[in-house]
């Protein structure tokens with residue numbers, strides 16, 4: 001019996017020409033540390049960086065650091081740090097191996113090694129995709145959640161590895177080593193992600209035992225926090241997508257990822273130690289990524305979350321099949337046109353309604369099976385920037401954001417844990433325990449559920465929780481969803 005060999009340096013020669021890496025693996029010295037080796041990084045920043053270095057040069061190899069999971073590190077090490085990205089479109093799949101990773105590390109088993117990397121003068125950029133919750137920031141106030149694990153980490157007394165702990169200890173080591181300026185680049189889906197990351201570092205920095213004020217001065221002078229907007233739909237890999245990659249490569253790829261053809265990266269151009277020529281790979285370098293972040297969070301992620309909650313409640317497993325629910329697409333178009341597009345100033349020349357239409361087309365890509373449950377997870381961390389900011393801005397203008405209220409109601413019904421036909425739904429959320437406790441103590445009526453959940457002050461800002469108009473809109477939708485389920489509610493909505 002012959003088994004297909006594993007992807008690696010030894011199998012590169014047999015790959016079809018169009019599937020080979022753009023860079024010779026290992027030929028580019030490391031200049032970037034990336035925290036968060038998940039599928040999104042591999043299909044987004046790694047691809048941009050490889051293309052940028054291939055086109056523009058520079059010592060910008062990536063050291064990929066997995067904060068917690070060791071499996072991805074083991075897989076990548078077994079494959080000489082190579083992995084493939086399969087682009088899925090209606091026209092068929094295309095698989096290419098990416099050679100951007102200079103090294104891979106597992107932070108939980110070697111935190112000191114990662115701290116030392118951040119103090120290496122060759123490293124001048126740190127990028128992060130660590131998820132909203134790993135920032136340990138209250139989504140409403142931006143305040144850092146301080147606990148024993150974080151304090152131990154900041155004191156260099158692990159065993160835990162927190163992102164604020166790693167970054168601040170790394171920066172302290174860099175300051176002491178006089179290793180030069182550096183940019184910390186958040187690539188997570190948060191509003192003002194650069195400012196949030198800066199806030200996190202500043203709040204954690206002052207908790208480091210014995211940190212001298214000179215460290216604060218150095219951070220101010222030598223560290224930048226450019227904001228970014230990142231975009232590409234990258235669902236979790238499945239056996240089926242790995243099989244597609246294997247067929248294309250003639251080699252097995254344990255770390256393969258897949259995504260849609262579309263991608264976008266808008267980056268604030270503040271890099272005191274230099275950066276790859278990402279613009280040569282199609283990235284937009286700008287002075288202010290804020291309007292782009294708002295556009296993407298509200299008109300893409302907000303709509304994604306809406307489809308995920310409504311779809312999951314209606315028993316649809318994927319975003320594509322959820323979009324087939326009669327009335328759902330129209331409801332999303334109205335959400336975008338009536339609530340989202342009217343809530344903020346888009347980037348110059350961009351039509352929010354046009355952008356929203358293209359987003360719905362991307363969600364309808366039949367080759368992408370994005371699980372509604374994957375998009376639905378961590379709702380307490382996602383809802384504020386994706387939907388609640390839209391509501392707050394519309395309320396400030398005196399409007400009644402009815403469609404945005406539907407998304408809140410769908411989330412409130414989703415966290416109760418049952419589909420419309422009574423099947424169990426998982427609650428995968430850092431606030432799951434709090435949510436369950438509140439629901440258990442509340443009357444099981446739309447009003448009771450809304451009262452209980454609007455009391456979650458880490459999700460709902462006080463002014464929103466106290467807004468009678470919003471609460472009434474949400475209770476109306478919850479009542480309709482309770483009585484009729486998603487499908488009949490959407491069919492009757494106008």
Ligand code: CS2
Nearest residue numbers: 230231232233301304374375
């Ligand atoms: C999705 C995003 O899982 C989710 O919450 O909304 O991961 C989405 O696919 C990306 O932001 C697209 O760029």
